[in-house]
Amino acid sequence: MPRVSDEHLAARRQQILDAAQRCFRRNGFHATSMQDVINxxxxxxxxxxxxxxxxxxxxTSIAESVLDDADEIFVALTEAAPPLPLIEALDRALRFIEAQTGPEGIFRFAIQVWAESxxxxxxAExxxxxxxxxxxxxxxxxxxAQQAGELSADADPExxxxVLFGLMPAFALQRVLTGGPDPKTYLDGVTALLASQGVRQ
Incomplete structure (x- = not known):
């Protein structure tokens, strides 16, 4: 019997994951059965x-894939050379998130993961x-940002x-539920808050 190639196995696995995502987006986790995914x-x-x-x-497989994609973007922001100013890094993160809050975006799925957890x-773990x-x-x-002098020396990076991480799902949730704000408006608010805490613009 011929051996099934790794490429075929990976493609079949992705076919199932794509079908599951369509079902979950359409009907939610609880209303979706394994038979729905099979069909x-x-x-x-x-x-x-x-x-x-x-x-x-x-x-869990879909959630891991979704977060891996997002994590790649955030890793790129932290490893940019030369280092990006904090505000520019946040702007890029927000624009990535904005692109993922539409009907086919990852954050509509993420909200279901939050609820299910x-x-x-x-x-949850x-x-x-x-x-x-x-x-x-x-x-x-x-x-x-602290090493570059954008944050005070006594600031706690953790x-x-x-707080910076918390701003991202907050933005995504508003985009999904209300359609706004746009990244510039949100970033203007973030900038004002950061400035009040000693972040130099």
């Missing part, structure tokens, strides 16, 4: 369960680990990074 993917029951044993496995301890990793990127941004 959407156009595959047999055995083919789907070969890759994913439960809806939970689908959710309130009732699923395993997913998973989300905490992944979001903690993303938050660490903003801590790194704060440290670089605390500043946590």
């Amino acid at each position: 959407e993917a156009g595959l047999s029951v055995g083919a789907v369960y070969r890759y994913f044993g439960s809806k939970h496995e689908l959710v 309130l009732r699923d301890p395993a997913l 998973f989300a905490a680990r992944l979001y903690g990793r993303v938050r660490s990127r903003f801590v790194a941004l704060a440290r670089r 605390a500043v990074g946590a």
